[in-house]
Amino acid sequence: MQKGTGQAAAEKAPAVLKALIVDDEYPARMELRYRLEKYPDVEIIGEATSAREALHLIEALDYDVIFLDVQMPGVNGIELARQLRGREVPPRIVFVTAYENYAVPAFEMRAVDYLLKPIDDERLAETIQRLREARGLARPEPGEGEREGRRSPTLTWVLCERDERQIPVAPNEIVYIFSEGYNVYVQTHSERLVTRYTLQELTERLPSDQFFRCHRSYLVNIYQIREISPYFNGAYLLRMKDKNHSEVLVSRSNVKKLKELFAMD
Template identity: 75%
Template sequence: MSMVLRALIVDDEYPARMELRYQLSQFPDVEIIGEATNAREAMTLINALDYDVIFLDVQMPGMTGIELARSLKGRAVVPKVVFVTAYENYAVSAFEIPATDYLLKPIEADRLAETIQRLREAKAASAGEGRPEKTGEAERPSAEARPQLSFLLCEKDDKQIPLPLNEIVYIFSEGYNVYVQTYSDRLLTRHTLQELTERLPSTQFFRSHRSYIVNIYQVKEISPYFNGAYIMKLKDKEHSEVIVSRANVKRMKELFSLG
């Protein structure tokens, strides 16, 4: 199975981020687990998570993309950098950093495919995929590769909020965005639901549906729904109701010791 490339998109223009997100969605092994509108936001996300690649605009308010990429040198884990810009004249500076690639907007599909293949090869080389396979039990991924979250980084009113996990009632996706519901507030997070499913404690957080993750300690009531599904009423101010899809009912019953 191919390894997933965990990507961060950094661009101050919303249409540009959405276009790149769409183009990257054509590659099943690319997972976008963060977006930032400037270098300051990007650095906060980079400090919180390990990314394989940053798709980075050059000209942004405040610190430029070139300056951000230079500031990453010397870190224990340095993501690959792919510059995405409308300007050709920064290419020399970009490859001095060095950057993995330099893409000009609008990005051509074939050109992006070349970049993704280059990133795949770099990750495979760093992981030693080219080595002969070992006999016996297959090696398991190191737990350090995807460390468990101890808090969830959220956003509200241009502020970064490190939210303690016990304050989360549930998490849900809406369009391109993922939101975190607390008792009385709703916050945006740049994580994807899939990443949160992997990195939140499985003894506390339950993926009840493809669009929802629930903190099981914030469940007030559980009721049968229809076609084998269930509904959870939660302990937030609005007593939100979240569906448990039929495919996830077995796991729900295990978590709550239901017969």
């Protein structure tokens, strides 16, 4: 039996992310609205100039995502996010701010992302994709905001986890990354953290002039290599600069690339 026109249209309609913009500055709201309107699966259905006004809107309507400024008169964005976490189904939060120093408390609120003003187009594209993935949405056909075939945006932070808290780690702080079983771990100088990124995603999205895939299970920061030594059967061994002086194997298939990186004979 042929489906009715209305039913078929409903099945083809893309899932839409209902968005609320919260910022006390009118130009900032208009700039963000303009940028978000380029995404066909994001619908801005509300704006608020304060946390109090935002709470009234959230009580009246369920939003999928709130683009939230941090510094506002009265209750700030961090406190508003903390209040929203107590809801049965809290909206997802994307902080949009001119200040870098709120990143850690923002991720402790389990924010999807932390965007710095002025907003970079590639970073915004990354944020929208994170929101889609959080809801299990497929990427729509490329529109004005996204060009087909473009490389995924380079990561500014690698989001990790510790004791159910979100920990943003800057790429320069990473010594190496490795996969073990079903998990991927980020090793800094002093600690090891789990991340939800796959090793392949991190290989593609961390700076290629800084990170080297030396083994199918390892990705190393070349500026964190302490020593390079020959190993068995044509492989090499890297000793890293973390506090334990970890050893990382370079597989035979990647030795040529290693020698090119360091101009080794």
